[in-house]
Amino acid sequence: MPDRKAASLKAVLDIARAEFSSKPFDQVSIGQIATAAHCSISTIYDVYENKHGLYVAATEAHVLGIWQKLAASATGDSAFEQFINLMEARAETFSQHNFRGAFRNLVTEIGGSDLISAPKLRKSIIEQYEQFMDLVARCAAEGVFRDLPARVMGEVILAHLDWRPLYHSLCFGSDAPLNIPPREIVRRGLLSFLSDKGLKAYERLRPNP
Numbered sequence: 001m002p003d004r005k006a007a008s009l010k011a012v013l014d015i016a017r018a019e020f021s022s023k024p025f026d027q028v029s030i031g032q033i034a035t036a037a038h039c040s041i042s043t044i045y046d047v048y049e050n051k052h053g054l055y056v057a058a059t060e061a062h063v064l065g066i067w068q069k070l071a072a073s074a075t076g077d078s079a080f081e082q083f084i085n086l087m088e089a090r091a092e093t094f095s096q097h098n099f100r101g102a103f104r105n106l107v108t109e110i111g112g113s114d115l116i117s118a119p120k121l122r123k124s125i126i127e128q129y130e131q132f133m134d135l136v137a138r139c140a141a142e143g144v145f146r147d148l149p150a151r152v153m154g155e156v157i158l159a160h161l162d163w164r165p166l167y168h169s170l171c172f173g174s175d176a177p178l179n180i181p182p183r184e185i186v187r188r189g190l191l192s193f194l195s196d197k198g199l200k201a202y203e204r205l206r207p208n209p
Contacts, residue, residue, distance in 0.1 A: 005043070008037055008038055008039040008043070009037075009039065009043070009047060011036075011037035011039065012033060012034070012044055012054070013057060013058055014037075015033050015036050015037050016054050016055070016057075016058035017058040017059070017061055019032075019058075020055055020058050020059055020062075021062060028051070028055075030044060030051055030054070033054075060120065063121055063124070064120060064121060067125070067127075067128050068124075069093075070086065070090055070093060070128065071127070071128065071131060073085055073089035073090075074086040074131065074135065078142060078201075079138035079141075079142055080139045080142055080198070080201055080205070083135040083136070083138075083139050084186065084190075084202070084205060084206070086132065086135065087157070087161055087186045087189075087190070088182060088183055088186050090161060091161055091164075091183070091185045091186050092182040094161075094162060094182075095182050095185075129158075132154060132158060133150075133151060133154050136150050136151070136154035136157070137150045137154075139198075140153075143195060143197050143198070144194060144195060144197055144198030144201050144202075145193050145194060145195060145198055146193055146194065146195050153193050156189075157189050157190060160185075160188070160189035161185065161186065161189050164180070164185050164189075183206070190202070
């Protein structure tokens with residue numbers, strides 16, 4: 001593929017990613033994307049077949065980029081600190097307008113099932129899930145959680161963490177600001193599962209202002 005065409009198609013994907021995460025699917029214009037990317041509409045259709053094909057490719061690239069950044073956020077001296085940092089990064093990401101916009105299109109556009117089955121994205125989602133659950137198990141080994149099955153706790157915490165901002169978007173729209181900071185989302189979802197040791201560790205890592 002000539003360098004100029006490759007550069008144009010990269011621009012198409014970048015612009016489409018921004019468009020699909022900020023607008024409803026039916027308000028995104030292939031013509032406007034082509035103009036902004038200095039690319040012909042026919043070239044876009046040759047590569048992606050139709051608007052839905054471009055949507056799948058752009059959203060897959062968007063979500064893969066997010067997962068990579070989240071995976072790198074699990075830093076710290078202990079498993080518990082890594083876990084908190086990962087959860088707060090995830091809550092922050094899921095609270096952002098562009099991510100909630102992408103989620104809105106995913107659940108309202110009929111091709112959402114195609115996106116979930118995309119091999120690279122599916123692999124990345126599984127890796128994120130396993131990273132999260134591995135941290136939960138290591139935190140349990142450190143004694144910061146109550147004496148409950150680690151995987152069950154992980155599932156409940158993950159559900160709370162992801163669903164709060166996404167449910168808000170479904171009810172009020174992705175443009176509506178959240179009325180709760182991401183760190184508070186994490187705190188509320190986590191505290192009831194912490195042992196005395198875990199509560200002390202959390203207070204040390206996240207002291208009240």
